[in-house]
Amino acid sequence: MPLSFSPIQVILLLLLLAWLVACVVFDLRSRQVPALLTIPPLIISALWRLFQGEWPVVVLVVVLILISDLPWPMWHIPLACLVTILALSIPGTSESTYALLVIFATWALWEIDVAGGADAKLIISLVLLFGNGLLFIPIVLAGGIQGLFGLIARKKTIPYSVAITLGMAGWLWLSAVR
């Protein structure tokens, strides 16, 4: 089935790809992604989501960021759970429900030191940009496959931005084909 995109969509997709490739390059070199490549996209995608009228998702991201700086670490996760439940109680589409859940899960993984901050920001930016948490499934699948290869190669850490880029590309392709 042939895919068709408008010229503006093609330009936006190329920009998105260029951004992710830049993140992958930094990740492969140093296991770090500079704030310049993670914070502006996070702000832009949050503004885009606000423009789309889905403010609960953006509010959740802002509140989670603030919660992570509270002086009582043991209360971070319970507080975040509470805020996420409150956000879920606001009527919305199933896509925005998935988005809220994925944003919470990604932030929680970072909070318990399982995920890197740059990876978490990349995932949250993409979820905000597309407004659909289902994007997380191909990303974690790609991450799982990458992790398996990492285990076989006896590597302790993997550059997760590769999985994020591949997962996002797969999700875009699946969405376009459907």
Place this chain on the structure above:
Amino acid sequence: MRKEVRAVRFLKDTAAIETAEVAVIIAVVVLVAYGAYQILGQKIAQVVQDVAGRI
């Protein structure tokens, strides 16, 4: 004395580290959760609606 400014920890973290084991575990957990939701989601919603109807 210089006051310590509380920075936004999440935004300042530039680390892109994931352990291979964790990536595999997360993939398995998400797959199982999504699969369970696909299989049981409608039934659970029906039960919740039945209970809500009785109340």
